Amino acid sequence: MILAFQSDLAGRIRQTVAEAFGVTLDEILVQTTPKLDLGDMALPLAFDLAKKVGRKPRDIAQELAPRLGNIDGIDHAEVAGGGFINLFLDRSAFTASVSSFILSPPAKVLRDGRVIVEHTSINPNKAAHIGHVRNSILGDTFVRLLQARGHEVLTQNYIDDTGVQVADVIVGFEQLEKKSLADIQAIPDRLDYYCWDLYARVFEWYGGDKERKALQVGTLHAIEKHEGPTAELGAYVAARIVRAHIATMARLDIGYDLLVRESDILQQHFWARAFELLKEKKAIEFEEEGKAKGCWVLRMDEAEGGGEENKIIVRSNGTVTYTGKDIAYQLWKLGKLGLDFRYRRHEDSTTARPLWSSTGDHVDEGAPPFGAGASLVFNVIDVGQSYPQRVVKAGVEALAGREAAEGTRHLGYEKVVLSKATARELGYEVDEDAGAVKVSGRRGLGVKADDLLDALEAKASNEIATRDPERSLADRTKAAHDIAVGALRYFMLRFSRNRIITFDMEEALAFTGETGPYIQNSVVRARSILAKVASEGHDVEALLKRAHERSLLDPWLATAEGGSAWSLFLAMARTDEAIETAVRTEEPSVMTRHAFQIAQAFHGYYQNPAHSVVRAESEDLRAVRVLVVQLFVRHTTDIAGLLGIPIPDRM
RNA sequence: GCGCCCGUAGCUCAAUGGAUAGAGCGUUGCCCUCCGAAGGCAAAGGCUACUGGUUCGAGCCCAGUCGGGCGCACCA
Structure with a gap:
């Protein structure tokens, strides 16, 4: 506003x-x-x-x-x-504007140009961990903010189903466990957890053994070929773990429009086309001598950052590097490749949010125009990938021009590490001198996303049980889930992207202070005030109408109570500015701070017994107080929605 | 070696180049005969790592120094 x-x-x-x-x-x-x-x-x-x-x-x-x-x-x-x-x-005029803006918001103005956000993109070979959770929450929240600014957004999740990480667990199944497809299919639930441990065991087993390590390469090739029993195992394991990841993220209210599978990029020969284009535009050069002799390289010298060596895109043996494939994929996102996938409905698709997948077979009709391309593409990837992301951008620029490169955005974020205390709790050996402990999938070192959510839900459930023993189990479970999601989403968003998060279980489990539950609680409390007012026979709608009379607002805003409410009104009015800043600076943490500030302003107002709505000294006062509470409820519910924080019926 | 990020209260973090550097946690006091205290009020706590510079004005910009992290593969 x-x-x-x-x-x-x-x-x-x-x-x-x-x-x-x-x-x-x-x-x-x-x-x-x-x-x-x-x-x-x-x-x-x-x-x-x-x-x-x-x-x-x-x-x-x-x-x-x-x-x-x-x-x-x-x-x-x-x-x-x-x-x-x-x-x-002019406070009363402004308050009236804020009020009508919140109670009857104007229609959103749609912006031209589609936006693609790719996030999550977890290797489908083990359970999701807290690092992945940061990625997904960041990406999902950014999608919501873009939509609030009027952008049409397509959310994509890239599935590397033919990569070395999948190959590693397949080596585990075939070599260590001697399991057939039927054996793996018989593993009950949580294959992602099973593979978490198996993956770590495979790395231990590789050790320094060259013959064993050679099995990794052989398995990778077998999977890439897309036929034979090993490929079948790989496809099954990847697909099943993808379903597990989708289920994990669904707990956090995170969803996607499209899953793009690496195997389909191979099958559609995206790279072959991109290679043609790159050669045609002379964006890459064949090296006749030097250490990259026999390779096709992308010049990085004049690109921003400078001083970097040329990046090899095609190896001397003729195979393409990951970065090369990524350039092809990025060109497709921008609609500049001239090729498209085929699409089918994913088995996890709901009618509420249709989920599509790229596919090699049985095409389904009715897919959104994924291949039409977007003018803006955000890739949510950790900062460790900054260099390859710069290469991709340089490749896009050489091939499709500056505008396409400008539309290629790396939404980078720092990693999540474990505090010493939490690492110890998990039973890991901790170096006394270390400040924190790095997560390592290869060593099976980390906090799994679902375990963390389970712990949060259990703690919230206990809290409810002590505060309100009368609550039914179903009620308690539902509220505990909402509180857990609110706590985790807020926690992951409140730090700037370029800040390493030292994950401490105790800190993440906190429900007091600057947390998601603080915001949830403020809305729940405000709603219960309105409910109480109504239950005592007051007509809330009539009171709201009465509150808008200028002769009433004007003098009230000049009082100490009005002053306290004014800071809340002003803070709420600034929400569109906060969203604009969050999107422009690509920094969702702006929004969590804003939400907290509003909740804090409300707490400061309503906790004062002199501002009681139920025991208001006059109907005029009751009217303006109902207005304050109502505006806060409506507005903060919307802001929480932007952050993906649900508001439970009761805390 | 080159490049990027970070260094702010005991801890975790804020602060589009603007006024007296702010929150949360922790610590010490208060506040439930008051719409549920997952809350509120108050206090203590700072040479913004250091040295120069630019500016009417610097935690922020520039140069350098010192610490910490991460990149710089014919891996993904």
Whole structure:
């Protein structure tokens, strides 16, 4: 709501400045004040103007303030500090705007151009762990934020079903366990957990043994060929573990539109086409000599970052590297490859959210235009992959131009490591000097996503049981799930992307302080206030209507109570700005902080016994208090939705 | 060696170049005859790693130093 207000305001300020000083400012910065009693918004424009006009900032501010105070929607303006102009809004008019914006939100304006977000992309050879959870929560939340900004988003999950990691567990099944397809099919539930341990055992078994390690390469080739018993094992294990990953992420309310399988990229010969294009455009060169003799390389010298060596795309034996395949895949995402997959409905597809998969056979009709390409593509991948991602971008630029490269975005994030305490709890040996313990799939070292969720749900369930022993088991289970999801999603989002998260079980299990449950609780409490008011015979709708009368709002906003509510109104008004910032800076943590700030403002307001709705001293007061509570409930429920945080019926 | 990221309160983290650097946790006090305390109020806690520079203004930008992490494969 505040974006429109501020852009309108900026126009009027520009006009006022032009009239007063004959200078046209192109950008009008509207900032927040350090404290609300200094004003609602701050303008530092006198500092810029001082240079252009050749006068002192403070004098300019003094001259400008009375004029700005006359602008519609502004109550008055004051000069502060060395030349800040602080604006005090017409609070009742603004409150009325916020209110109508929240209670009857305007239709979303759709933006042109499709956006693709790829996230999750876990190797289908073992259970998902906390690192994957960070990836998926980050990606899923970013999708929600993009949609809130009016973008059409297709969410994709890349399945490397023909990679070495799958080959490794197949080596385990064939060599260590001597299991047939039927044997593996007979493994009851949690094949992903089974493979977690098997994968670690295979690495131990490889040791330094070259013959054993050779089995990995042989198995990989067998899987890539897509025929024979080994390939069959690989396909079965990968497909089953993908289903497990989808189920794990569904617990966190994370879903996808399309699964892209590496095996289909091979089968559709994406790389062959990309290779043709790259050669045609001379984007890659054949090396006649040097250490990359006999290879096709991509020049990286003039690309940003500089100083990097040329990247080998095709090896001297004629095979393509992973990065080469990734360039082909990225070109497809951008609609620049000229090839497309075939599609089928995935077996986990629901009517609520249709899930599609690339396929080599039995094509289903009605797939969305996945192959039409997107103008913006976000790849959610950890920062360790920054270099190959830069290579992909350089490849895209050489082949499809600057615009396509600009649309290729690496949404990178740092890894999740384990605190020493948590690593110890899990039974791992911990080096005393180490600050934290790295997760290692090869050593089976890490916290599985489902185990973490189970622990969170169990703890939440216990909390409920102690606070409210009367609750039914079904109620408790449902609420415990919501609280667990809220806690985990908030925890994974509150850190900046480039910050390593030291995962500590105790910290992640916290339900107090700056957490998801704090926000959930605030809404639940607010709703129960409204329920109580209604149950005592008050007409909530009528009270809301009454609250909008200006003669009522105006004096109330000037009271101490109104001031407390005002900080909440202003914070809620800034939500569109927060979403815009989160998307522009590609930093979802902006949103968690914003949500927390709003919840905190509400807590500060409602906990005061003098602000009781039920025991309001007059119907007028009851009316404005109902308004505060209602606006908060509606708005914060929406914000929680953007973060994927569910609001339980009761805590 | 080259490149990227990080260094802010005891701990975990914030702070579009703006005003007196903020939260949460932890610590110490208060507050449930008050719409559920997963809450609120208050206190203590800081030479923003260091040295220079740019700027009306620097935690933020630039140069350098010191610490920590990660990349720089004919692996994926």
